[in-house]
Amino acid sequence: MINHDPVDKLLDDATNGRSILKKRDVLHFTFIPDVILHRDNELAKVTQALLPILKKSRPSNLLVYGKPGTGKTLVVKTVLSKIQKRVEKSDFPIKLVYTNAKDETTLYGLLVSFGRQLGLKTQKELPTTGLSISGVFNRLLDVIQKNSTNAVFVIDEIDYLAELISKTGKDILYNLTRANERLKTGSLTLIGISNDLTFKERLDPRVLSSLSEEEIVFTNYTVEQIKEILLDRIKTAFILGTVDIAALNLCAAMAGQEHGDARRAIDLLRVAGELAEREQSETVKEDHIRRASQKMEEDKETTALNSYPLHEKLLIVAVMRAKGSSTGEIFQAYKGLCKATRQREITQRRVTQILGDIELSGLITGKIVHQGMHGRTKKYNLTVQPDVIKKAFKDDLVLTDVL
């Protein structure tokens, strides 16, 4: 007897293993494969630079460049963990410490994150607040010295660090790069990873000179290479023959368009795979890739919108209301919204600042216009559909009546 109940049908399909995906964790870029394709050159260089660790001496600090999705982090992590295994039993243990500067909002947070990974677990040993930055720094050095570890600090997206430093503690990063001079036992190696090849200009030259003792640039993947990488993952992630060649080509092409972003390609494939699976499609088709791309874009927008604080949201609504208008007009619209929602309004100065921040995220675009004796303004426009905004904000209780 055939079961027509939709719920039962879904449950049946789910349990009957009618799945085209067999190992989905392979479809995350951060999944570390046995072999990293097309990165032999870089693997060799990174290994070369870190070789002194095996010889019990301190390697040079290292700076790694490359666009997003070129496998920088993957390569560095792979090499380091291999080295770590080698020296595991020797009396020169390596402590691998990884942080992403983008995830930390302050320099303080970054240092604390280092400390946590070095084994300063409890609040007592390393409080999350209250200490001066140099205080935290000294504690870090103390642990390294006490355990005489060879610490390797990996700072991903180090370009964001330049921002964090500018506010406080300019000297700390400098001290970090020269920490070895203060350490009697143990050592400290810094590895910086950056997407931005021009970020150097924003960093203290003293820091730079010691950080970039060695530099390695990752080249972009070609579309052809991306295709091979995808193929390699498809082999383990999907059931044989469930991904159309056309879909594969499109996926590689879309990711290659930018600068050969393998991460995007793999994400795209994963989302498309999940989409196809949910629709009970036999194969992943070109159309799935296209829709996956669109879906990812929308999801990104929605999460970005929801993560904004109230006044930012109000301003986005104001921009939506007063399409293509100047800061002054947006400010007026915003004041109206504040009245309607009974919120205290903030100054125009702050509004310019927030608008600038939102612009940076890409949700709105601004363009400076000179209107002669009518002064200078910035005119803002939405880059997303108003529907997307309405949908994203509909759960916000304060905003319900102004939408």
Place this chain on the structure above:
DNA sequence: CCTCCACAGGAACTGATGGCGT
């Protein structure tokens, strides 16, 4: 050619928060 608009955007500061060390 000069004026003067309507802001942009930098700098320095404030007040609150949260937790340190003594």
Place this chain on the structure above:
DNA sequence: ACGCCATCAGTTCCTGTGGAGG
């Protein structure tokens, strides 16, 4: 109990500016 330290959102005060209109 007290001063100190870092951080964040926001404020106050400020100088700078391209070109339409006189």
